[in-house]
Amino acid sequence: MSNKKPLGLTMKILIGMGLGIIIGAIIQFWLGDVKFVQDNIVNGLFHAGGKMFVNSLKMLVVPLVFISLVCGTCSLSDPSKLGRLGGKSIALYLTTTAIAITLAIALALVIAPGVTDQAMTSTASFSAKEAPSLTQVLINIIPSNPINAMAQGNMLQIIVFALLFGIAVSLAGESGKRIASLFEDMNEVVMKIVNIIMNLAPYGVFFLMAKLASEISPSTFLNVAKYFFVVLLALGVHALVTYPTILKFLTGLNPVIFIRKMRDTALFAFSTASSNATIPVTLETTTKKMGVDNSIASFTVPLGATINMDGTAIMQGVATVFIAQVYGVDLSIADYLMVILTATLASIGTAGVPGVGLIMLAMVLQQVGLPVEGIALIIGVDRLLDMTRTAVNVTGDSMVTVIVAKTEKELDTEIYNDPWVGRKTE
Numbered sequence: 285m286s287n288k289k290p291l292g293l294t295m296k297i298l299i300g301m302g303l304g305i306i307i308g309a310i311i312q313f314w315l316g317d318v319k320f321v322q323d324n325i326v327n328g329l330f331h332a333g334g335k336m337f338v339n340s341l342k343m344l345v346v347p348l349v350f351i352s353l354v355c356g357t358c359s360l361s362d363p364s365k366l367g368r369l370g371g372k373s374i375a376l377y378l379t380t381t382a383i384a385i386t387l388a389i390a391l392a393l394v395i396a397p398g399v400t401d402q403a404m405t406s407t408a409s410f411s412a413k414e415a416p417s418l419t420q421v422l423i424n425i426i427p428s429n430p431i432n433a434m435a436q437g438n439m440l441q442i443i444v445f446a447l448l449f450g451i452a453v454s455l456a457g458e459s460g461k462r463i464a465s466l467f468e469d470m471n472e473v474v475m476k477i478v479n480i481i482m483n484l485a486p487y488g489v490f491f492l493m494a495k496l497a498s499e500i501s502p503s504t505f506l507n508v509a510k511y512f513f514v515v516l517l518a519l520g521v522h523a524l525v526t527y528p529t530i531l532k533f534l535t536g537l538n539p540v541i542f543i544r545k546m547r548d549t550a551l552f553a554f555s556t557a558s559s560n561a562t563i564p565v566t567l568e569t570t571t572k573k574m575g576v577d578n579s580i581a582s583f584t585v586p587l588g589a590t591i592n593m594d595g596t597a598i599m600q601g602v603a604t605v606f607i608a609q610v611y612g613v614d615l616s617i618a619d620y621l622m623v624i625l626t627a628t629l630a631s632i633g634t635a636g637v638p639g640v641g642l643i644m645l646a647m648v649l650q651q652v653g654l655p656v657e658g659i660a661l662i663i664g665v666d667r668l669l670d671m672t673r674t675a676v677n678v679t680g681d682s683m684v685t686v687i688v689a690k691t692e693k694e695l696d697t698e699i700y701n702d703p704w705v706g707r708k709t710e
Contacts (some may be wrong), residue, residue: 294594297663300486301493308497316498330495337488338646338656340481345647346434347474350446352590355471357450358464372691373584376684377592382628383526388518388601389620395517396607397510397602436652478643485663492660508661511606515669518598523676527683528588535690541701545573546682550675559589560678566678575684575699576689588681591643595673599666600627600648607649607658619652626651642666 291299295494308330315321427433427441434442453460453467528539549569553562566585570576604623608615615623627648642663646656 296486297489298367300488300490301380301663304490304493305497308494308499311494311498324561326495330491333491334488334495334657334660337481337484337491338659340484340488341643341646341659342650342656344478344481344643345650346437346442348478348643350434351467351471351474351646353443353446354450354453354467355464355590357447358453358460358467359508364626369580369583369688369692370587372688373497373587373684374591376687377588377680378628380526380530380680380684381592381594381597382624384518384522385597385601385624385627387522388515388598389524389605391518391521392514392605394604395510397512397514398606403562417511419662437647445652470519492657492663496660511602511662512669514606515599515602516672518602519595519669519672519676522594522598523679527679531683531687534687537686537690537697537700541703542574542683542686544703545569546679549678549682553674553678554671557679559593559674560676562674563589566681570682572690573699574686575696576685577694577696580689580692580694581685583700584685585681588677588684592680592684593673593677594680595676596644597627598676599669599673600645603645603659604648607654607661608652610661611655611658613654615652616684623648 311321381517418605424438425441425444427438427445430441430445433445456463517645524543528543531537531539545697549562549565552565553559563585566589567578567581570581570585571578601623601699604615627644642659645659649656650659686695
């Protein structure tokens with residue numbers, strides 16, 4: 285009987301990516317002129333398999349965003365939490381997310397990881413659209429027909445309707461509780477579908493990478509390495525500069541102590557790649573090590589696991605610029621503002637489990653007219669980045685929790701400033 289541990293999803297995706305690159309390279313350098321291979325393998329099997337995987341990601345965008353958003357808003361079951369406490373938490377979470385994606389886009393534009401001598405081509409349409417006026421943008425945020433918005437995949441309208449629907453559910457008493465329970469069950473089902481699709485990801489990655497490797501030059505893969513390090517740089521700056529600066533500015537607390545006490549939680553989040561799975565550890569850290577009252581932490585931490593996805597927003601910002609550069613698409617200032625706004629609001633509906641960020645990225649790409657197929661370029665390294673993104677996310681959850689507790693006078697500063705609190709003695 286074998287004692288070997290089964291391969292994890294990350295390793296399976298890396299194997300699929302590696303095999304796809306190898307087989308695609310073999311086809312490009314030795315079988316590129318063979319019509320049967322091009323027609324039946326590259327443009328047949330690889331194309332169909334990759335397209336089916338991409339479509340499965342796009343399929344989940346609308347139900348995942350809508351159901352997750354309703355569930356997240358329903359968690360504010362006590363109407364009073366929609367006041368001062370809820371307002372502070374949500375405002376801080378959305379502000380840090382907006383800062384995160386702005387930082388990511390700025391770094392990506394400066395470093396330009398996707399700039400190449402020859403732009404890739406895609407079957408997607410890139411016809412230029414005239415930028416709507418600010419007035420029209422504001423009008424278009426409110427859906428005149430939410431069902432039509434879902435059918436067309438208009439994410440801003442879906443997000444607004446889901447928020448209003450969730451608030452109404454939380455205020456509807458017993459009827460709302462029954463609806464909330466239904467949406468929680470639906471959320472479980474949708475997440476099972478996500479798990480199923482992510483388990484198929486190694487095969488989808490293989491088909492996508494095999495087709496890409498058979499068609500593009502090796503220099504493009506060097507750009508993927510640049511993308512990887514740009515994302516890591518943005519995540520590091522956000523976690524080690526942005527968060528400590530905000531904490532110091534709003535509370536006057538020592539940010540070095542905060543970073544030290546977050547180490548174990550961040551490592552746990554890194555290993556699980558799931559904000560939701562890390563909630564118990566995050567709660568223990570904020571209450572036992574940082575001195576936050578449980579009445580604050582029990583609200584802000586789960587809420588943060590639902591709506592605070594700074595790491596995911598950073599990936600979306602860098603990936604959007606990277607894919608636009610690889611495909612030679614010039615995005616306007618209005619497009620970048622749309623990416624910032626859409627990714628910030630969509631983070632509210634991004635579930636805190638591994639892999640969902642790619643589905644959110646598909647939505648962001650669609651909003652600015654970029655080819656969703658570009659996800660194939662980054663999906664191979666995304667699982668590695670996903671673990672780092674999660675560590676950043678839970679750090680943000682804890683920072684906001686400390687800030688809210690300090691402003692509500694629910695923070696024990698003696699516990700916070702004591703470096704030995706929470707450490708286990710031998």
